[in-house]
Amino acid sequence: MKTIAQRLAEYAWSFKYSDIPQRVVHEVKTRLIDSVGCAIGAFHSEPAKIARKIGSLSKGNSTIIGANLKTSPDLASFANGVAIRYLDYNDTYLSKEPAHPSDNISACLAVAEDENKSGKDLIAAIALAYEVQCRLCDAASLRQGGWDHVTYGAFSSALAAAKLIGLSVEKTVHALGLAGVANIAMRQTRVGELSMWKGCAFANTARNAVFATMLAKNGMTGPAPIFEGEKGFMKLVSGVFELKEFGGKKRPFKILDTYIKFYPAEYHSQSAIEAAIELRKEILSQGINLERDIKSICIKTFDAAYEIIGSGPERWNPKTRETADHSLPYCVAVAIMDGKVDLTCFLEKRLGDARLNRLVRKVRVINDKELTKQYPEAMPNLITIVTKDGRRFSKEVEYPKGHTKNPMTDSELEEKFMMLAEGFVSAKDVSNMFDMLWGLEDIKYIKRLPFWRLHFGS
Secondary structure, eight states, rough: OOOOOHHHHHHHHHOOOOGGGGHHHHHHHHHHHHHHHHHHHTTSSSHHHHHHHHHSSSOEEEETTTTEEEEHHHHHHHHHHHHHTTTTTTTBBBBBSOOOGGGGHHHHHHHHHHHHOHHHHHHHHHHHHHHHHHHHHHHSSGGGGGGGGGGHHHHHHHHHHHHHHHHHHHHHHHHHHHHHOOOOGGGGGGGOOGGGGTTTHHHHHHHHHHHHHHHHHOOOOOOOOOSSSSSSSSSIIOOOOOOOEEEESSSGGGGGBBBBSSSSSSSGGGHHHHHHHHHHHHHHTOOOTTTTEEEEEEEEOHHHHHHHSOOOOOGGGGOOHHTTOOOOOHHHHHHHHOOOOGGGGGGGHHHHHHHHHHTTTEEEEEOHHHHHTTTOOOEEEHHHHHHHSSEEEEESSSTTBBBBBBBBOOOHHHHHHHHTTTTTTTHHHHHHHHHHHHTTOOOOOOOGGGGOOOOOOO
16 A cells, blocks of 8 residues: 555645636635735744844745845745744634644745746645645644644645655655654644744744755655654654545645634634624623723633633733733733734733733633534634623624635735735735736746835845
C-alpha cells in the first residue's frame, strides 16, 4: 500500500487549476484578499517589525508586503505569515483539530513570486494547501496530545511549495519528510499568558516547510515513512488515522468549509461576541446602566471554546493582546461595554481600563454538554445577563457572521479590507488591487500584483 506521504505527493503532482470549480477559485480569491488585508493592518505590530528585520538579512526574489524589501522565499514566508496572523483576523477551519488555513498563503505567495508563477498557479497552490491541512485536521486531533495545530502546516505548506517549484513525486515525498520530522510544535504556545509567538508559530512552520522543499529540490533526502514509521508522526504525535479522499471531481474542496472572521478575535468567540452585542442593545433599551446595574454575565459554551479561550486565570486578567483576543470573558465584556469588537479593543490602554476589567470579573464560563454536541457544525454560545434587580436577558448565536451558514458577502469582505488598509493604502490603489485580485486567474506573472509595490516603511 502507498504511504500517506506518497498519496499526498501524487495528489499534489496531479493537482491542476483546470480541475478546480469556479466557486472554489472565487473562495481562494476571497481568502487572498482577506489575508493581504490582515497583513497590511498588522504592518506596524512589533512581531511584524521583528520578522521584517530578520528578512532584511537575506537576499532573494520574494517580497515582504509593505516594506519594499525582497528576501529569500523562506524568510518572506515567515515575515508575511507573521503579519497575516498577528491580528487574529484571518480565516478558520474547525474539526477534530482547529486551524487557520490561510496561514499557508504566505508560503504560496513567496514561492510563487520566486518561481515567477501565474495567478492560476497561485490559486492552485492555495487550494491544495487548504485541502491538505483541513483533511489532516479531520483525521486526528493534535491538541489533545499537547501538540499545536500548526504542526499540520508543515505538510500543507511543503506540498504547496513543492507544487509551485515543480518537484517530482519522489522529491515531494522527501520534502514532506524533511518538513514533518523537524517541525513538531508544542501547544504551550496557546496556554497561559500568551506571547507574541502565538501569531508567529505557523509562520515559522511555513518558513521551515519552504526551506524543506528547497533542500529536496537540490537533492536532500528525508526520513520515511514520515507518518507510518517506527518513530514517525502517528506513533509519536497524532495516533493512527485514516486520510480520506481529497477534493476533486467527486468530492467538494475543503476551502468551502472554512470561515472568514467578522471580528478580530479567536474564532470560537465569534458567536459569543455577536450575542453580546445584541444583548447590549436590548439591555440599554431597558434603561440598564452597564457599570452599575449588571450583577453577572454567564456564558454557556462548548468544550473546545471552554478549553481554548474560556478557562485559566489569565482569561480574566489579560495582559497582552494575544491573551485578550483568546479570552472569551474579555471578548464578551468588551462587546457589552463598547457595542463592538474591533482592533481598538485590544490596545494596551483598553486592556488596562478599570471599568472594563470590573465587568470582565463578572463573567462566568460554563462548559455545556448540550452545546458541545453541536460542535463543530455549529459554534453555539449562550449568554445570560442578570441585573441586580433580578431581570434576566439571554441570547444564543450558533452561526456567526462569516460562517459557511452565515457567510460574508464580497462587499463585506471588501469593507473589511478597506478598514484594515485605511491609513496605509489610497482608495485608488485599493480599487486597483481589488480589480487585479478578483481577476487573479488572468494574471500571467504574480510578481505584477500591485500589493508587492506597497511601501509603508521599514
